[in-house]
Amino acid sequence: MPVEQTLHEYEGASADAELRRRLVYGDESALTEAYAAYGGLVRAVAVRVTHSPAAAEDVAQEVFAQLWSRPYGFDARRGSLRTWLSVLAHRRAVDWVRSEARHRKAAHADDSALQAIPDAGPGPDEAVVDRERSLLLHTALAELPRTQREVVHLAYFAGRTYRQAAVELGIPEGTAKTRLRSALRKLAESLAEPPDPAWERGA
């Protein structure tokens, strides 16, 4: 992996490292602080993917349980805690939707994939199709290269401008801009492709 030039020291880096230090040494108050700072982001990411506040609650609990029980999983030298939690919440949320789809499939073996999307109550066909396409997109987002995925999380889920995201990731602004565009183009292409057969089987 190429070493990225660090243009600016991300101002939260030392705060993240200090939080990790306290988490490692079993200080519960560090988890409370992490939740106060990022609980909203984690839930919001999960809701966008699952469209279910209850599922988002479960995802948030899993995410903060993982931060607490496996503090070494977060390495402050490799990125911000904000990005790490956002990516983790997203991955867990996508897993939740897939598993939900699998259960519904098992229950209604001949239902189409469209109806496998959770909470697909009666509604216009367009909304149902949107739900499926949203899931396809989130699956594709979870599989983007790490460098692209992180800048999408900051710019999109965490509401940063591409310039702020560049500072937080320690990359040039032009790189952040290019990665956002490449990521979004790749996601757009994933919509054009047929669904992943492995996913269709519920793998």
Place this chain on the structure above:
Amino acid sequence: MTTDHDGVRELLGAWAFGALPPQEEKAVPLHLGECESCAAEAERLRETARLLGGPRGTAMINGSAERGGPSPGEPEGLLALALRSRPAASRVAPHAAPYAAAVAGLQALLRELAESEPSWATPVVHDWDVHATVGHLIAADEPLARGLGLDRREPVTPAAEDTPWDVAWNARTADVIAYERQRTPEETVAAWAAQAGALLATPEALDPERAAHALTLMGIRLPVADHFLVRAFETWIHTDDIGRALGLAVPPPPGPHLWQLVRLAVHILGMALGTTAPPVLFTVAGEEGDERDDTQWVLGSEDEPVRAELVLEAVDFCLLVGGRYAPDEVPRGTSGDEAAVRNVLERAAALSWL
């Protein structure tokens, strides 16, 4: 301001995500009005971003999720459930808190190993792998456990009454490691954690007054409170050893704990140097960003003028005393009589009571 074709095209990803700074936002619509290919690309990317935000406009497209702060729900309940996934550091008196934290820190690190079996055999220090290093800690915690009246544990090492403590200790640690090697790493970790937990549950860990009396352990006579600090020191140093071996960065103990260790190490170093060594003004520098001022001591003779100055960072000083730096390798600032400085560094490294 960018209004050219190439410049705007580069911005389209950030634009579709709503991630443009205000001063750049105007350039995009101006250009899209006159460029069909960019308009088509923009529409495609915007629609993709819209779908990521969820259908029916239920989720925010451009807003920051964080600005609203945590949504209602029950943070206490959620955190209580999350906290069940790992015990917090034991709540004990301040003199035992660094040990409680160090135990929690090693447990957290060892959880990383449980996920990947072969790493238990990763070489760490001396001729120990991870498994044997945890075995060593069982032996190293034992004298304090025995001193506080906790039960003797397997295996039994016979020792003559007049055996010097270091000979007896070497025999004991070898016996314990050999015994633990017959068991699974999980059993060894459980045995270490159980003994550590028992130490942290003693009245001496909970009540400073009960920890004020002195005990001679491993050849050094200290108040029980300081023996708890020594346990914290050694547990952290070996956790750091294991982390280095595994490529995982082990943070130094939290600031207040680190300084408790520093003060104890300076005290022991001062005793080792005695009152006739050439005096050195010794400064331990606080960590970057730490509000605590640097702390100074005069080591050696109090009857002569200071011959030299030595500055070490807190973590480096601990690693030197812990035997993890050679005297000539530790990063330092010095001035004055080099021989006097060397004397301090060599005495500190020779302490290596870990």
